[in-house]
Amino acid sequence: MIQLLFGIHCHQPVGNFDRVIAREVERAYAPFLEVVEDFPDFHFSAHYSGWLLRWIADHRPEVVERLARLVARGQVELLTGGFYEPVLAAIPRPDRRAQIERHQAFLEERFGVRARGLWLTERVWEPELVSDLEACGIEYVTVDDYHFQSAGFDRRELSGCFLTEDAGSRVAVFPIDMVLRYLTPFHPPEEAVAYLLEAHERWGWEAATIADDGEKYGTWPGTHDLVYGERWLARFLELVCREPGIRAATFSEHRATHPPRGLCYLPNTSYFEMGEWSLPAEQAVRLHHLVAEQEAAGRLEAVKPLLAGGIWKGFFVKYPEANRMHKRAIALSRRIAALGEGAPAEAAEALYTAQANDAYWHGVFGGLYLPHLRHTVWRHLNRCEALLPPAPERELRDEDGDGREELHLRSDRLHCTVDAAAGGVVVELSDLESGVNFGATLARRFEHYHATAAKGAEMEGEGAETIHHTAGRSLARARSEIVYDLDPPAIGRLRHLAPGEPLAPRVVAGGHPPPRQRPAEARIDPEGRVALALPPRLEVEVEPRLAGGRLRLHYRVAAEGGLPAGRLGVEVCLALPGCDSPATHYRWPGEAEIAGGLG
Numbered sequence: 001m002i003q004l005l006f007g008i009h010c011h012q013p014v015g016n017f018d019r020v021i022a023r024e025v026e027r028a029y030a031p032f033l034e035v036v037e038d039f040p041d042f043h044f045s046a047h048y049s050g051w052l053l054r055w056i057a058d059h060r061p062e063v064v065e066r067l068a069r070l071v072a073r074g075q076v077e078l079l080t081g082g083f084y085e086p087v088l089a090a091i092p093r094p095d096r097r098a099q100i101e102r103h104q105a106f107l108e109e110r111f112g113v114r115a116r117g118l119w120l121t122e123r124v125w126e127p128e129l130v131s132d133l134e135a136c137g138i139e140y141v142t143v144d145d146y147h148f149q150s151a152g153f154d155r156r157e158l159s160g161c162f163l164t165e166d167a168g169s170r171v172a173v174f175p176i177d178m179v180l181r182y183l184t185p186f187h188p189p190e191e192a193v194a195y196l197l198e199a200h201e202r203w204g205w206e207a208a209t210i211a212d213d214g215e216k217y218g219t220w221p222g223t224h225d226l227v228y229g230e231r232w233l234a235r236f237l238e239l240v241c242r243e244p245g246i247r248a249a250t251f252s253e254h255r256a257t258h259p260p261r262g263l264c265y266l267p268n269t270s271y272f273e274m275g276e277w278s279l280p281a282e283q284a285v286r287l288h289h290l291v292a293e294q295e296a297a298g299r300l301e302a303v304k305p306l307l308a309g310g311i312w313k314g315f316f317v318k319y320p321e322a323n324r325m326h327k328r329a330i331a332l333s334r335r336i337a338a339l340g341e342g343a344p345a346e347a348a349e350a351l352y353t354a355q356a357n358d359a360y361w362h363g364v365f366g367g368l369y370l371p372h373l374r375h376t377v378w379r380h381l382n383r384c385e386a387l388l389p390p391a392p393e394r395e396l397r398d399e400d401g402d403g404r405e406e407l408h409l410r411s412d413r414l415h416c417t418v419d420a421a422a423g424g425v426v427v428e429l430s431d432l433e434s435g436v437n438f439g440a441t442l443a444r445r446f447e448h449y450h451a452t453a454a455k456g457a458e459m460e461g462e463g464a465e466t467i468h469h470t471a472g473r474s475l476a477r478a479r480s481e482i483v484y485d486l487d488p489p490a491i492g493r494l495r496h497l498a499p500g501e502p503l504a505p506r507v508v509a510g511g512h513p514p515p516r517q518r519p520a521e522a523r524i525d526p527e528g529r530v531a532l533a534l535p536p537r538l539e540v541e542v543e544p545r546l547a548g549g550r551l552r553l554h555y556r557v558a559a560e561g562g563l564p565a566g567r568l569g570v571e572v573c574l575a576l577p578g579c580d581s582p583a584t585h586y587r588w589p590g591e592a593e594i595a596g597g598l599g
Contacts, residue, residue, distance in 0.1 A: 001200070001244075001245055001246070001247055002196050002197070002199065002200035002205055002206060002207060002208060002245065002246055002247075003206060003207040003208075003246075003247050003248070003249045003253075003254055003258075004196060004207075004208060004210070004240060004246055004247070004248045004249070005045070005174065005207050005208065005209040005210070005211075005249060005250070005251055005254055006042075006044040006045070006210055006211070006248060007044060007045040007046065007047070007079070007119075007142065007209070007210070007211030007212075007251070008032065008044070008045075008046050008047070008211070008212070008213070008214040008217070009046075009047045009079075009119050009211060009212065009213055009214060010024075010028075010029055010046070010047065010048045010049070010052060010213075010214035010215070011047075011048070011049040011052055011085050012024060012049070012052050012055070013356060013358035013359070013370075013373050013376075014051055014084055014085075014353055014356040014358070014373075014376055014380075015356075015359075015372055015373050015375070015376025015377075016372075016373070017372070018059075021052070021055055021059075022059065022060075023219065024215060024218075024219050025056060025059075025060050025063060027218040027219050027224050028214055028215050028217050028218030028219045028223075028224070029048075029056070029063060029214055029218075030060065030063045030066075031217075031218060031227075031228050032214060032217050032218065032227075032233065033063065033066045033067055033070065034066070035228070035233050035234055035237070036070070036075070036076075036233075036237065037066060037069070037070060038234075038237075039237040039238075039241055040073065040075055041241045041248065042075070042237050042240060042241055042248045043074070043075055043076070043077075043248045043249050043250050043253060044075070044076055044077075044248060044250065045076065045077045045078075045079055045117065045211070045250050045251050046067070046076050046077070046078060046079065046214075047078070047079035047080075047081060047119035048067075048078075049081060049082075049083070049084065049085040049103075050081075050082075050083035050084065050085075050102065050103040050106050051083060051084050051085070051353075051356070052085075053106070053110070054106070057110070064110070067111075068110070068111055071111045071112075071113060076250070077115075077116075077117070077250035077251060077252055077253075078107055078111060078113055078115050079115055079117045079118060079119045079251075080100060080103045080104050080107060080115035080117070080118050080119070080138070081099075081100070081103055081118055081119045081120070081121060082096070082099035082100060082103065082121060082352075082355070083099050083100075083102040083103040083106065083352065084099065084352050084353050084355055084356040085121050085356055085357055085358070086099055086121060086352075086355035086356060086357055087121050087122060087124045087312060087357045087360070088100075088120065088121060088124070088129055088132070089124050089125070089126040089128075089129060089268075089312070089313075090124070090312070090313060090326065090357075090360070091329070091330075091333070091355050092330060092333045092334075092337075093132060094333070094337060095333055095351070095352065095355065096129075096132045097132055097135060097136055098348070098352065099352055099355070100118065100132075100133075100136040100138070101136060102352070103115075104136065104137070114137070115138075116137070116138070116139045116140065116251075116252055117138065117139060117140045117141065117142070117251050117252065118133060118136075118138045118140070118141050119141075119142065119211075120141050120142065120143060121357055122270055122271075122274060122312065122357065123142070123143045123144050123147070123176075123270050123271050123274075124270045124274075124312045125143050125147055125266055125267075125268065125269060125270070126268045127164070127166045127265070127266070127268070128166060129166075130164060130165060130166035130167075130169045130170065130171050131166055131167060131169040133169075133171045134169040134170060134171060135169075138171060139171065139172060139252075139255070140161060140171060140172035140173065140174060140251055140252075140255065141171060141172075141173055141174070142173075142174045142175075142176055142209065142211045142251075143173055143174075143175065143176065143266065144175065144176050144178065144270075144271045144272070145158045145175040145176060145177055145178055146178065146269070146271055146272045146304075146305065147173075147175070147266045147267070147269055148162075148175045148264060148266065149304070149305035150266070150267050150269055150305050150308065151264060151265060151266050151267055152305075153175075153264070156202075156203045157261070158175040158177070159199075159203070159204070159205035159206050159207055159208065159261065160174075160205075160206050160207045160254065160258050160260070160261050161173060161174045161175075161207075161251075161254070161255065161258075161260050161261065162175075162260055162261055162262055162263065162264040163260045163262070163263055163264070164263070164264050164265060164266060165263075172255065172260055173264060173266065174209045174211075174251060175209060176209050176210065176211050176212070177208050177209055177210060179195060180192060180195065180196075180208060180209075180210035181210060181212050183195060184210060184212070184216075184236070185216065185217060185223060185226060185227050185232045185233065185236070189232060189235045189236035189239050190239065192236065193236075193239045193240065193243060193246065196208055196245075196246055197243070197245050197246070200245065206258055207249070207254050207258065209251075217233060267308075268311055269308070269311065270311070270312050272304065272307075272309070273363065273364075274309070274312060274363065275287075275307075275308060275309020275310055275311075276288060276291075276309050276310075276448070277310075277361070277362065277363040277448075278309065278310035278311060278312055278313075278314035278315050278318065278361070279309055279310040279314065279318075279448070280310075280314075280317075280318055281318075281445070281446050281447050281448045281450075281513065282446075282448075282513055283310075284309075284310075284448035285448045285451045285452060287307065287309055288448060288452050289452075290307065291304075291307065294307075312361065315360060315361040315362070315368075316360075319361075319362070319368055319442075320400070320422075320427075320488070321368065321374070321440070321441075321442050321443070322359070322360045322361065322368050323400055323401070324399075324400055324417075324427065324428065325354070325359070325360060325374070325377050325378065325381065326360060327399050327400045327401055328381050328399065329351060329354055329355055329381060331399055332347075332351050332381065332384050332385065332388070333351060335388055336348055336351065336384075336388070339388070339389075343388075344387045344388070346383075346387055347383075347384045347387035347388055348384075350380045350381070350383040350384035350387065351380070351381075351384045353380040354377050354378075354380035354381045354384065356376075356377070358373055359373035359374050359376065359377045360377075362447075368442065369442060371440075371442075371575065374440045374442070374575070375436065375437075375440060375575070375577060378430065378435065378436070378437035378440050379435035379436065380435070381430075381437075382415070382430045382431070382432050382435040382436075382437065383435055385415060385430070385432060386432040386433075386435075390410060390412075391408065391410045391415075392408075392410065393409065393410050393411070393546075394407070394408070394409055394410075394528050395407075395408045395410075396408075396524060396526065399417075400419070402421055404420055404421050405420070405524065406418060406419050406420065406421075406427075406524075407420075407524045407528055407530070407544070409528065409544060409545070409546045410546070411546040411547065411548055411549075412548065413431060413432060413433055413548055413549040414429065414430065414431060414432065414546050414548075414549060414550075414551060415428065415429075415430040415432060416428065416429050416430075416544060416546055416551055417439075418524065418528075418530060418544055420521060420522040420523065420524050420530070421519075421521060422488065422490065422519055423487075423490075423493065423519035423520050423521070423522060423532065424520075424522030424524070424530040424531075424532045424540075424542055425490035425491065425492050425493045426439060426490060426491035426492045426544065426551070426553075427439050427490055427491075428440075429491055429551060431549070433549075434577070436575075436576075436577045437575065438491070438574045438575055438576070439490070439491055439574075439575065440575040441489040441490075441573050441574070441575045442489070443484075443485045443488040443489060444482075444483055444484050444485045444507070444510075445484055445485065446484055446510070446512070446513045446514060450479065450482060450510055450511055450512075451511070451512065479510065479511055481510075482509075482510025482511060483507040483508065483509060483510050484507060484508050484509075484510055484514045485505060485506070485507055486506040486507060486508060486514065486515075486517050487505070487506055487517065487519070487571075488519075489505070489571075489573035490571070490573060491551075491571075491572050491573065491574070492542065492544070492553045492570060492571075492572065493570065493571040493573075494534065494540055494542070494555060494557075494568060494569075494570055495534075495568070495569050495570075495571060496534060496535065496536065496538060496564065496566055496567075496568055497566050497567050497568070497569050498565070498566045499565055499566050501566065503569035503571070505571070505573075520532050520533055520534055522542075528543070528544065528545075529541055529542070529543050530542040530543070530544070536564050537559050537560055537561070537564070538557055538558070538559050538563075538564075539557070539558045539559065539560075540555065540556070540557050541555070541556040542554070542555055542556075543556075553570070555568075555570070
């Protein structure tokens with residue numbers, strides 16, 4: 001007999017629109033529980049991020065009540081995680097433990113259970129997590145079989161669970177089977193059942209793990225009709241419960257009857273696709289083509305574990321905008337830790353909320369590209385900042401970790417960051433009262449799928465597909481509209497304009513990597529004056545000053561032999577709040593009213 005260790009993971013980004021979350025609940029989370037309730041012998045495990053579960057409890061309490069019934073009768077085992085779904089490896093150790101303990105306490109309060117297993121956000125694994133997991137009472141986690149194969153394991157060995165350790169701390173690890181991930185629910189349920197029986201017969205598997213996004217059971221394109229209209233889920237459960245050679249079990253039920261299969265040490269990695277997304281775009285294109293070549297030659301399964309790609313923290317190199325949020329969160333965490341027991345609880349809560357992973361990276365879904373998610377992170381970072389003792393009014397420090405100091409200005413209302421490495425421009429202008437960072441813009445840049453999406457357009461088909469295929473076709477249809485910024489958007493970028501040249505963003509047509517642009521590096525003196533040289537032969541000094549709720553930028557420009565023909569212009573690129581509301585309008589002196597909207 002083989003055990004089916006079935007798990008679902010449900011999460012929505014902090015700051016997502018209520019209407020979107022309501023749709024996910026209505027079309028995926030709620031109907032899934034309704035169906036499985038009719039199959040009491042189908043035991044499974046489920047993870048809901050803490051903040052999502054709280055939202056469901058507030059807006060759809062009957063869904064949480066149904067989940068509680070399943071927990072009470074022993075049909076479902078709840079998994080914990082970071083309450084706001086942070087990537088645990090990317091946040092400081094005290095915050096990791098606090099987030100996990102917060103989720104644990106929430107589950108105990110709501111369901112009367114102490115979770116023993118943890119859903120690892122985006123399956124981002126680093127060995128140093130083990131000691132924190134053990135300290136929080138975590139007995140096991142789930143990761144992809146790719147993690148194990150990257151460490152040299154043969155996939156035919158990957159049944160049940162293994163043990164790993166770090167400095168003597170231990171945790172069990174379940175490998176999620178990739179074949180099952182792609183069979184469910186995109187192939188007939190009979191194929192998944194046949195695969196399980198074959199794995200037991202051919203390889204001696206005692207258990208197989210499938211744990212994946214709950215959204216694939218209702219809100220991924222085409223899946224609602226497939227899973228519920230065509231009864232894919234009900235048919236799958238009927239087959240599993242009727243098959244004498246398969247028993248559905250929770251992870252803890254498996255561990256109670258089966259010892260670990262052995263020791264494992266896993267590398268710093270995530271699932272395979274994440275390795276592609278986190279690479280610099282040009283390198284990601286190369287990896288994409290290499291994978292396609294190996295697949296066409298029939299060698300992909302053999303070589304895939306050797307194609308490592310990047311690591312999740314590579315997003316902080318790829319996207320300076322994400323890096324600034326991440327490093328601000330780390331700086332605030334240290335300030336909170338330095339206060340000890342005197343730290344305001346509300347400040348810590350705001351920090352934990354800002355650590356939600358979704359706005360810090362970009363793959364198939366919008367992530368960092370969605371302005372309302374970036375605004376949400378900054379709003380909570382600024383809420384945390386406002387609750388702490390004030391920072392110095394002027395400070396030179398390397399907060400973003402690039403080895404060069406930025407200028408940080410602070411008034412009773414504003415926090416301003418001037419980045420010398422970005423050309424001496426303002427990259428952050430946060431209003432601590434409203435929480436808005438008017439500098440939370442995002443550069444339009446080359447992404448690897450801009451070059452590979454055309455292939456996806458050739459794969460037109462019918463029915464439900466994985467989200468990876470759908471995203472490629474959507475992008476292919478929009479390629480003609482893509483442009484790239486030659487200068488990252490910022491506040492206060494001085495430009496010399498030749499006669500007749502308009503003051504407009506410098507862009508190039510998309511589709512291929514643009515020429516590399518390196519901004520003129522500025523120098524910042526201890527008094528906060530910024531000096532830089534600009535073409536054709538300009539020497540510029542900028543003096544930024546804060547006064548209450550105002551930022552003033554004073555420019556002094558000189559040129560040997562006199563100023564060249566043309567004019568000087570200052571770019572002010574703002575990230576305005578209310579991007580989620582078409583009802584929002586903005587007025588600019590002397591200009592027409594500008595309507596808001598997502599974008």
